[in-house]
Amino acid sequence: MLVAVRVDRVTLDAHTNRFVVILRDDVHNRWLPIVVGNNEAQAIALQLESVSPPRPLTHDLIKNLLESIEAKVSRVVVNDLRENTYFALINVKMNGSDAEIDARPSDAIALALRMHSPIFVDEDVMDRASVDDKDTEVDGEEVSVPMTDLEKLEQDMQQAISDERYEDAAKLRDEIKELRKTPNDK
Numbered sequence: 001m002l003v004a005v006r007v008d009r010v011t012l013d014a015h016t017n018r019f020v021v022i023l024r025d026d027v028h029n030r031w032l033p034i035v036v037g038n039n040e041a042q043a044i045a046l047q048l049e050s051v052s053p054p055r056p057l058t059h060d061l062i063k064n065l066l067e068s069i070e071a072k073v074s075r076v077v078v079n080d081l082r083e084n085t086y087f088a089l090i091n092v093k094m095n096g097s098d099a100e101i102d103a104r105p106s107d108a109i110a111l112a113l114r115m116h117s118p119i120f121v122d123e124d125v126m127d128r129a130s131v132d133d134k135d136t137e138v139d140g141e142e143v144s145v146p147m148t149d150l151e152k153l154e155q156d157m158q159q160a161i162s163d164e165r166y167e168d169a170a171k172l173r174d175e176i177k178e179l180r181k182t183p184n185d186k
Contacts, residue, residue: 002077002120005032007109010045015165021109022166023078023121030130032078032121033166034086040106047113059110066115069094076112078105078121081129131161131173153179 008024008031019041023032036044043059046052056064066073071094080087088108090101103111112119121130157172 001123003028003123003126005119005121007044007048007113007119010036010041010048011164011166013164013166013168015163016167018167020166021106023109023119025121025126025130029133030126031133032126032130033170034078034105035167036106040104040110043110044106044113047110059107059114062111063114066092073111073115073117074098075117076103076108076119078108078119078125080122081125086125086129128177129170129173131157131169 003025004027005023005025008022010019010021012018013020013035019036019038020033021036021041021044023034025031039058043057046057047059053060071092074091074093076088076090078086078088086105088103088105090103090108090111092099092101109119111117153172153176157169157176160166160169160172
């Protein structure tokens with residue numbers, strides 16, 4: 001199953017000094033942080049801000065080429081996560097045919113934004129790598145109770161999210177998922 005997402009923002013993880021694009025699942029209040037290169041971050045950010053560079057960037061060139069041959073990007077799918085590396089597919093329609101093209105998620109996202117194409121994430125990838133929005137308050141007040149190791153990790157993860165340290169948040173999320181596994185899961 002695929003989960004529809006939108007590009008929420010591109011941000012600099014101050015802790016690692018790397019750019020992160022945030023894909024947001026508004027239905028289930030989850031977000032997926034993907035580390036991207038400087039050029040791709042710039043290409044995505046420029047498109048989000050509707051800024052046109054004086055000369056076409058690589059993703060603008062690809063868009064222009066696709067449009068010149070009357071091809072359309074029907075969707076982009078972040079379809080896999082292996083060894084901390086995300087994979088994506090660009091679905092292209094042309095002359096009644098469909099093609100799936102392997103791509104880095106950053107390039108696929110930059111192109112999808114330019115082509116006004118929907119972006120999806122495979123549910124399995126979302127389950128393994130997304131971070132849920134969690135409310136740390138009850139009736140508007142902070143709750144202060146003794147914490148288990150799991151609760152401490154969850155609190156640290158929320159703080160990392162608040163501080164925009166997305167790689168740290170992702171590592172903490174992985175630790176939390178490991179702790180939650182039952183002996184049958186391992």
